Amino acid sequence: MAVPSTDTIAAVATAVAPGQGGIAVIRLSGPAAETAGRNVVHCPGRQEWGSHRVLYGHVINAEGQRLDEVLLVLMRGPRSFTGEDVVEIHCHGGVIAVQRVLEQVLGQPGVRRALPGEFSQRAVLNGRLDLTRAEAVSELVAARSRRAAELAMAGLDGGIQVQITGLRERLLDQLTELEARVDFEEDLPPLDGDALLQQLQAVRVELEQLVRDGERGDALRQGLRVALVGRPNVGKSSLLNRLSRRERAIVTDLPGTTRDLLESEIVLEGVPITLLDTAGIRSTDDAVEQLGIARSEEALATADVVLLVLDGHAGWTAEDAALLARIPEQIPRILVANKADLSAGSFPQPVDVHLSALEGTGEAALVQALLDRCGAAGTDGMLVALNQRQRDLAARAAEALARSQEVAAQQLPWDFWTIDLREAIRSLGEITGEELTEAVLDRVFSRFCIGK
Numbered sequence: 001m002a003v004p005s006t007d008t009i010a011a012v013a014t015a016v017a018p019g020q021g022g023i024a025v026i027r028l029s030g031p032a033a034e035t036a037g038r039n040v041v042h043c044p045g046r047q048e049w050g051s052h053r054v055l056y057g058h059v060i061n062a063e064g065q066r067l068d069e070v071l072l073v074l075m076r077g078p079r080s081f082t083g084e085d086v087v088e089i090h091c092h093g094g095v096i097a098v099q100r101v102l103e104q105v106l107g108q109p110g111v112r113r114a115l116p117g118e119f120s121q122r123a124v125l126n127g128r129l130d131l132t133r134a135e136a137v138s139e140l141v142a143a144r145s146r147r148a149a150e151l152a153m154a155g156l157d158g159g160i161q162v163q164i165t166g167l168r169e170r171l172l173d174q175l176t177e178l179e180a181r182v183d184f185e186e187d188l189p190p191l192d193g194d195a196l197l198q199q200l201q202a203v204r205v206e207l208e209q210l211v212r213d214g215e216r217g218d219a220l221r222q223g224l225r226v227a228l229v230g231r232p233n234v235g236k237s238s239l240l241n242r243l244s245r246r247e248r249a250i251v252t253d254l255p256g257t258t259r260d261l262l263e264s265e266i267v268l269e270g271v272p273i274t275l276l277d278t279a280g281i282r283s284t285d286d287a288v289e290q291l292g293i294a295r296s297e298e299a300l301a302t303a304d305v306v307l308l309v310l311d312g313h314a315g316w317t318a319e320d321a322a323l324l325a326r327i328p329e330q331i332p333r334i335l336v337a338n339k340a341d342l343s344a345g346s347f348p349q350p351v352d353v354h355l356s357a358l359e360g361t362g363e364a365a366l367v368q369a370l371l372d373r374c375g376a377a378g379t380d381g382m383l384v385a386l387n388q389r390q391r392d393l394a395a396r397a398a399e400a401l402a403r404s405q406e407v408a409a410q411q412l413p414w415d416f417w418t419i420d421l422r423e424a425i426r427s428l429g430e431i432t433g434e435e436l437t438e439a440v441l442d443r444v445f446s447r448f449c450i451g452k
Contacts, residue, residue, distance in 0.1 A: 315345020
């Protein structure tokens with residue numbers, strides 16, 4: 001560890017904002033946690049400082065001034081989140097009250113401000129959590145939809161740990177058999193190389209499926225940025241209002257009404273989506289509209305998918321073709337012909353969805369096309385979803401197992417088989433935390449929020 005775990009750390013463990021939240025929690029963990037809590041919180045009467053009990057008191061500064069009225073919870077190790085002595089001070093929310101109490105805590109001997117994720121990191125180092133559960137805690141805190149929270153809870157319940165550990169144990173069994181043949185082949189019955197290869201490749205297939213599921217799970221965790229583009233007055237703002245179920249954009253018959261980039265946060269089939277309603281991209285001398293068009297161009301370059309909204313009544317135009325050419329080739333696009341409630345115009349190329357933003361016709365088809373194009377469809381049956389770090393390691397393990405096919409094809413000795421097999425086992429052990437370095441731990445937990 002970069003910082004010795006014998007320190008006592010403290011941080012605000014709840015969100016803090018002016019006028020938001022009636023209660024805030026300041027968490028301490030380490031050998032000086034209880035002493036610091038006793039020094040900071042003055043509890044009247046004869047309240048017992050027992051573990052897992054709630055005490056009532058006041059935070060008082062050096063001048064004897066009362067700073068806040070609080071509750072204190074003492075949890076002596078190892079029966080705590082980190083496995084160390086933990087104190088939580090429940091004070092009033094907001095900003096000023098929390099900062100005043102935190103200043104008193106950090107002023108105690110041996111107490112310092114926690115680093116990002118340091119509480120969870122200590123929980124892992126002290127055996128209270130495995131690494132996949134600790135990462136699931138962070139993902140649960142950051143969840144932007146119910147489905148993302150469900151997947152995080154599946155990880156917190158040990159779903160990822162169970163799957164990866166099971167696969168790793170299957171590989172360990174095979175490695176044991178191989179190493180026995182390397183040392184004592186003359187004393188053991190022959191090993192069936194074809195059967196061994198088949199078992200290794202079965203594990204590889206399961207790992208590759210976990211990687212694919214994890215990639216789809218990213219849409220649930222991180223959400224998608226969807227840009228609505230089109231020439232003026234084709235119904236982009238009406239479509240945004242239809243999908244978001246509220247009037248976020250002004251809808252008129254005048255071209256160029258949207259002068260700026262409008263955003264709307266929605267959830268479709270469990271996937272968080274940020275809709276970007278762009279200004280109509282066209283040639284104009286209006287300086288304000290030009291700024292909106294510039295932001296529309298930026299939205300095109302950063303979106304996960306682009307909805308090119310067309311006037312289904314007027315049909316295809318040269319302006320539509322020019323807009324289609326502006327969409328970067330690597331970004332998925334969906335052609336949406338709006339105004340399906342009117343007579344249809346002609347289009348020289350297939351349109352993905354025919355829609356009436358006014359009446360709602362074709363909305364379900366649009367949602368399905370959007371999720372399909374982004375690879376976010378079909379997540380309902382997914383039980384766990386590996387994060388990026390876990391996927392990289394699972395993919396590395398799968399690649400190592402794939403190399404065993406070449407080893408088998410060349411009929412190399414058993415000790416050659418063990419090289420790639422050991423690499424796969426190490427990679428899976430790094431997912432669960434069974435094989436980790438301090439540098440990897442520091443990198444993982446640096447992405448956590450301070451109080452976790």
